[in-house]
Amino acid sequence: MKFVDEYRDPAAARAAVAQIEALAGPLTERSGQHLKFMEVCGGHTHTIYKHGIENLLPESVELVHGPGCPVCVIPMGRVEDAIAVAETPGVIFTSFGDMMRVPGADGNLLEAKARGADVRMVYSPLDALRIAEANPDRQVVFFAVGFETTAPSTAVTLLKAKERGVTNFLVFCNHVTIVPPVKAILESPDLRLDGFLGPGHVSTVIGNRPYRFVPAVYGKPLVTAGFEPLDILQAIVMLVRQLNDGRCEVENQYTRAVHDEGNPRALAILAEVFELRPHFEWRGLGFISQSALKLNDAFADYDAELRFNVPGVRVADPKACQCGEVLKGVIKPWECKVFGTACTPETPIGTCMVSSEGACAAYYNYGRFTRAATIPVRAAEPEPVA
Amino acid sequence: MCLGIPGQLVEIIDVEQHRGMADIDGVRREINIGLVLNEPGGLKVGDWVLIHVGFAMSVLDEEEAERTLSFIKLMGEVWDDEKAQFSQEAPL
Numbered sequence: 001m002k003f004v005d006e007y008r009d010p011a012a013a014r015a016a017v018a019q020i021e022a023l024a025g026p027l028t029e030r031s032g033q034h035l036k037f038m039e040v041c042g043g044h045t046h047t048i049y050k051h052g053i054e055n056l057l058p059e060s061v062e063l064v065h066g067p068g069c070p071v072c073v074i075p076m077g078r079v080e081d082a083i084a085v086a087e088t089p090g091v092i093f094t095s096f097g098d099m100m101r102v103p104g105a106d107g108n109l110l111e112a113k114a115r116g117a118d119v120r121m122v123y124s125p126l127d128a129l130r131i132a133e134a135n136p137d138r139q140v141v142f143f144a145v146g147f148e149t150t151a152p153s154t155a156v157t158l159l160k161a162k163e164r165g166v167t168n169f170l171v172f173c174n175h176v177t178i179v180p181p182v183k184a185i186l187e188s189p190d191l192r193l194d195g196f197l198g199p200g201h202v203s204t205v206i207g208n209r210p211y212r213f214v215p216a217v218y219g220k221p222l223v224t225a226g227f228e229p230l231d232i233l234q235a236i237v238m239l240v241r242q243l244n245d246g247r248c249e250v251e252n253q254y255t256r257a258v259h260d261e262g263n264p265r266a267l268a269i270l271a272e273v274f275e276l277r278p279h280f281e282w283r284g285l286g287f288i289s290q291s292a293l294k295l296n297d298a299f300a301d302y303d304a305e306l307r308f309n310v311p312g313v314r315v316a317d318p319k320a321c322q323c324g325e326v327l328k329g330v331i332k333p334w335e336c337k338v339f340g341t342a343c344t345p346e347t348p349i350g351t352c353m354v355s356s357e358g359a360c361a362a363y364y365n366y367g368r369f370t371r372a373a374t375i376p377v378r379a380a381e382p383e384p385v386a
Numbered sequence: 387m388c389l390g391i392p393g394q395l396v397e398i399i400d401v402e403q404h405r406g407m408a409d410i411d412g413v414r415r416e417i418n419i420g421l422v423l424n425e426p427g428g429l430k431v432g433d434w435v436l437i438h439v440g441f442a443m444s445v446l447d448e449e450e451a452e453r454t455l456s457f458i459k460l461m462g463e464v465w466d467d468e469k470a471q472f473s474q475e476a477p478l
Contacts, residue, residue, distance in 0.1 A: 123471040124440025153441045201390050204444045256450045266421050356464050
């Protein structure tokens with residue numbers, strides 16, 4: 001573990017926090033408002049709560065959680081569609097584990113399995129293809145979810161299925177893209193933001209160029225960040241420094257893994273297999289145009305939505321659940337009425353409590369039940385970062 | 387599922403078919419290496435890669451890999467889940 005310490009070094013973290021405080025102070029004094037930065041990625045949300053970064057930050061800086069959890073943004077209607085396909089006779093329905101517990105209007109995939117549907121958890125879309133090859137007399141459907149991080153894996157699997165002449169493998173495609181929801185949030189009147197922490201792993205695929213509209217059109221800085229506590233603190237330093245210098249750019253803190261041009265090979269494969277949907281419903285954000293992927297005409301034979309009768313019905317979220325507001329960063333999880341009472345990781349009502357990357361699950365698992373537990377406690381002994 | 391976990395490439399099984407064998411913390415599993423084959427310098431046994439749903443997504447240097455791995459281990463349950471899923475073979 002010789003390389004680890006510098007990224008958890010409490011002294012380095014304190015130095016970064018001091019820098020943030022020094023840079024943010026004059027800005028907030030001038031404007032009379034504290035700075036609000038949104039972390040787009042669910043992985044960042046997890047790091048922030050695991051390591052109590054919110055408590056380390058000065059009161060002049062607030063972190064707001066964004067829509068970057070692929071499980072959380074799937075609307076209930078799509079879960080219903082998935083269950084309908086899974087319950088079609090002769091189907092083997094495969095899904096990542098996270099999606100199995102996401103509630104639809106009438107139960108989740110695990111409950112469909114208990115009722116007799118052949119639902120299987122897979123680690124990789126390639127596992128679903130293997131199941132299809134081993135069961136030529138069954139239709140094997142893969143429940144594809146995820147941002148641009150995950151979509152290339154589905155695309156490669158489809159190319160392999162075609163190459164090998166596998167005709168009983170189908171994809172129920174729910175892949176989404178990161179830029180349109182960021183744009184939707186920037187257009188939203190109910191949220192004031194001063195900048196963004198850009199997602200890490202999505203950016204390894206798409207690079208940093210797609211974010212250039214954030215400073216160019218909306219005048220907000222964006223810094224792509226890694227997943228270590230110190231990565232996040234450094235990215236915040238970079239954001240407040242930009243604001244202080246009067247600059248507004250896309251910058252890359254996570255240069256260890258993210259290149260400006262992304263992964264050209266993955267992007268080429270995405271273009272070969274998918275096309276943009278005219279619109280797609282996002283939980284909490286509503287319909288966003290050109291925000292999701294579908295299989296293109298060359299892969300129509302593999303499209304579960306064309307092969308099966310999916311209900312395609314829009315299902316409103318449960319009234320008590322405020323995942324939508326949480327995903328837009330309008331409220332914090334503890335402000336939701338059912339948070340931690342009716343809605344827990346064991347019995348989730350909303351998607352944000354299901355996935356470990358969801359903001360509600362992160363808050364719950366790390367004991368941020370109330371406002372009192374989330375407001376800065378820096379007067380006490382500084383929390384160790386690791 | 388959105389996490390990427392660093393693993394070390396311990397074997398290139400078939401470069402044409404993009405098949406490689408990765409080791410994550412002592413657990414071995416076949417992965418797809420097609421998305422990182424065009425890395426400058428080429429891909430070789432011993433390299434560290436960021437693995438997501440059975441695919442190598444990017445090549446990491448050893449320092450970054452070690453840092454990330456030890457960090458994910460600190461996440462407790464998240465790490466246990468990912469490792470359990472990485473090691474499971476889907477029943478055919």
